[in-house]
Amino acid sequence: MAGERFQSFGLATPPALDVIPTDDAVALLKSGKATRNALLAYGNGRSYGDSCQNEAGMVVDMRPLNRIRAFNAETGVIEAEAGVLLSDIIAHAAPYGFFPAVIPGTQFVTLGGAIANDVHGKNHHRRGTFGCHVESFTLLRSDGRTHYCSATDDARLFAATIGGMGLTGLILSASIRLTRVPSLDIVETATPFRDVGEFFELAEAADRANEYVVAWIDQLAGGHRRGRGLLFTGNHAEHGSHAALRAGANLSVPFQPPFNVLNRPFLTAFNAAYRWKKGRSTAPRQVGYQVFFFPLDGVGNWNRLYIALLWLRSEGALALAPVAGAVLMMAEFGDAARAATPDLLCSALFLGGLFAYVRGREVATATLLFLAFMARPDNIVFLAIFAILLVAFRQRAWGELAGFAASLVAYFAISHWAQHPGWWPHLWFFSIEQHYNMDGFDPPFSAVAYLRAFAASLVRAISLNSWVGVSVLALAGWYAASRAGFKLDHRAGILLRHWSLACWRSSPSSRSTTPASIFPI
Structure with a gap:
């Protein structure tokens, strides 16, 4: 099992980390030592959600x-172990x-998985679900007993x-x-319909006359x-073939694209082409069973195509997107980044703290953010911005607030011990001017002077740097994600605002002698 990823087919949840071989699981259950929630059967990973996690x-x-x-061969009853694929x-x-x-729509489903999920097919109106045709099974439960x-x-x-999602025990066989x-081949007929109303009119008669009925609807029309769609x-x-075809993919998607391939323009064109190709002839045609039942099984890893943005829906993933961008920003400053060991240590700790924050791990958030502050105490500015946003949006994230409070106390102690000029020169240093050190740096303590200097440096930054282009790309990406239906949760929204402020904090530093990339957001 080394190197295998036990993941759901929808890729919307992280892969399972703790995997136990079948023999070991059977031995554990038979010993009666398995604890509550200890084990869950994993078939061939074709479930879209987290049911196999x-x-x-x-x-x-x-x-x-x-x-x-x-x-x-007389009755058609077959007995097989739970890991046998339907293709077998x-x-x-x-x-x-x-x-x-x-x-179901794929033959790469295990027998045990088909029972546990009680899958359905294109003949539900006649045959019901998969469980309607189960004669018997053996089930190993946590009490150590095998039940027939x-x-x-x-x-x-x-x-x-049947349909119990594996929660009643391990199906062994x-x-x-x-x-x-009469044969494995299918006589298929495609009938176009104008709208949902016409579909229902056609479907009622189709159910009575045919073993298999399925509809495709152009949801973008x-x-x-x-x-509109096709029935x-x-x-x-x-008169057809009785030979089972080789179960395998002729093509494969080698990697997950970094952008959403199945976007609206592409899908609109695809739907129009698909409807024209499939609906141009309403005459019956004989096709192989794999073409009719499993059209997508011929493309290996096809789920990678439409999952390119689905990861944004998982917990905190959209909030981590700015962090990935920050890593790329850090990479731009190659020599400086390699030379600044405290900066890289601070970045690593902050990244860990942000990940813990979006995952709701409050103790880890407080610990990592405080350690990041200790690596670079001047980053108290970022922790302060973060804390202000959390309070303003009434977010109960005590991990970050505790990390900030501890850092604030330590900041004053460190400032006094190291004779640091204080928080106001620090804020000015970060957002207006940057130097190799702060010896003799004493900016005027005035909000008006700060805002004037910020506005002037912002104008220079826009004219000299690439932040306009970056902002346009960010807005375009945000618009695309919004159009795709992805929404920020409360924590992710706060983190995105924090990241935006941090970026704009960096941009005005027109007289900086070092790149403003200490904090990786």
Whole structure:
């Protein structure tokens, strides 16, 4: 399991860190020493949300349980271990004229996962869910006992486990009843519809006449085209192939793009092209089962395409985006950054403190921000800005406030001990003028003088530096994220405002002799 990432298919949650092999998990459960929430089965990671994650304990890699134990070619009942993929079941049963009664949109789902999630298919109107065709299964629970469950044996546990998301125990093996089909090929018909109203009219008749029915709707179409789409119907071909095709991807997305590939302009063009291609002919056509059921299985890691911005929805991820930008800013000052060891130490500690803040880890936030201050005491300015924003927006983040309070007390002690000029020269030093040291630096203690100097240096900074371009790019990125439907939570919003103030704090330093990049936001 070394190097594997046990992640949800939606990539919206961090991958599981604690993974236990199947044999070890079985031994732990049979010993009766497994604690509450200790284990959760992990199949092939095709769940979109966090259902296959277990922050409170460990996930169990079920894929080694991948044997097909028995198959009755007369009844179509197949018994297999929980880690067997549906693609393996199709390949095993196809030569005998059998096919899963219910199949989801991917064949790369484990048998145990299909039961635990009670998946559905394109024939829900006729066959119901996957669980309707489960004959029995063996379930290992935390009491150390292995239960044989069916509709007549331990029926309550049987019902609770189907669709139980793995919370009733580990499914070790199961028997399901397949359905007999004339061939694996599908006779598919695509029927365009103008709007949702027409769809419902077509769907009622389609449900009665066809085994499989599914609709595609162009959700980006507006005006009189709103709600348009295609209704696909399908039935197993009377004369077709019984050969299961190789289950694998012909193409693959090698990496996750750094930007949202599936943006509105691209999707608008794609939807128009897809509707034209699929809807140009309403005549029935015979296609392979993989084309009809699993069109996206042919592209490996295709989920990376539409996940490029989905990470922003996870907790604190959008707030960490400015931090990533700050790291790039630091990299711009290569020689200075490499020479300034305290600055880099301060940056590392601040990054840790910000991460702890957006994750709600208050003790870690207070500790790391205080240590960052101790590495560079002059960064009390940033902690003060942060604290002011938290108070102004009534954010109960006592970790940052405690870190600031401790730093403030230490700041006055350090200033007195080191004969430091005080907070006002520090503020002026950071936002108006910067020098190698502050010997003899005594700016006027006047808000009017400060604002005049700030305005003058801001004009010079805009004319000399690239902050205008950076701001335009930032606003464009922010607009794109907003259009994509991503919203800041309260903590992330405060951190973004803090980052913005810090950037504008840096920009006016027109007479700086060192780059204003001490604090990495």
